[in-house]
Amino acid sequence: MKTVGKVIAGLVVCLIILLIVLRITGLDPRDRRPGLWLTGNLVSTPVSDWSFTDNVPQIHLQTESGYWLPHSVTINCIAYNHQLYVASVYPGSGPRTWNENVMRNPHVRIQIGNQLYDRTLTLVTDPAEKEAVLQARAKKYPQLKIPANATIRVFRADG
Numbered sequence: 001m002k003t004v005g006k007v008i009a010g011l012v013v014c015l016i017i018l019l020i021v022l023r024i025t026g027l028d029p030r031d032r033r034p035g036l037w038l039t040g041n042l043v044s045t046p047v048s049d050w051s052f053t054d055n056v057p058q059i060h061l062q063t064e065s066g067y068w069l070p071h072s073v074t075i076n077c078i079a080y081n082h083q084l085y086v087a088s089v090y091p092g093s094g095p096r097t098w099n100e101n102v103m104r105n106p107h108v109r110i111q112i113g114n115q116l117y118d119r120t121l122t123l124v125t126d127p128a129e130k131e132a133v134l135q136a137r138a139k140k141y142p143q144l145k146i147p148a149n150a151t152i153r154v155f156r157a158d159g
Contacts, residue, residue, distance in 0.1 A: 008104035078136050103123075
């Protein structure tokens with residue numbers, strides 16, 4: 001029984017060391033592989049115009065998972081009316097992990113290049129605003145089509 005306890009304790013210590021190393025180094029997402037903490041330079045000044053993201057094909061978004069670890073993904077971004085939006089378009093009705101995380105805790109970290117922005121994502125419920133953002137998305141990403149049975153969520157980055 002003592003051996004089992006030592007093995008479990010050793011595994012816990014290794015897991016803690018691994019999390020500390022990942023916290024220091026981060027673990028950025030790559031393509032469709034999610035990551036953990038995002039690293040970069042934190043921007044604390046307000047951003048009044050997000051149109052600079054028109055030339056940015058993808059950004060990283062860090063949310064907090066249900067088990068208190070960060071969950072970061074690579075997503076598309078849309079600048080509309082000087083504000084930053086992210087959209088989730090996927091077939092079927094089941095939400096994506098980052099969507100669930102945002103609905104539970106809207107505080108996120110956005111990485112654009114090497115810059116980090118702490119923001120709050122707000123679900124867009126106004127149909128006119130949502131449609132305008134989706135039209136801007138279609139203009140920026142003409143190759144991305146919306147499937148007929150898609151679930152679409154649009155979030156605005158506030159703060």
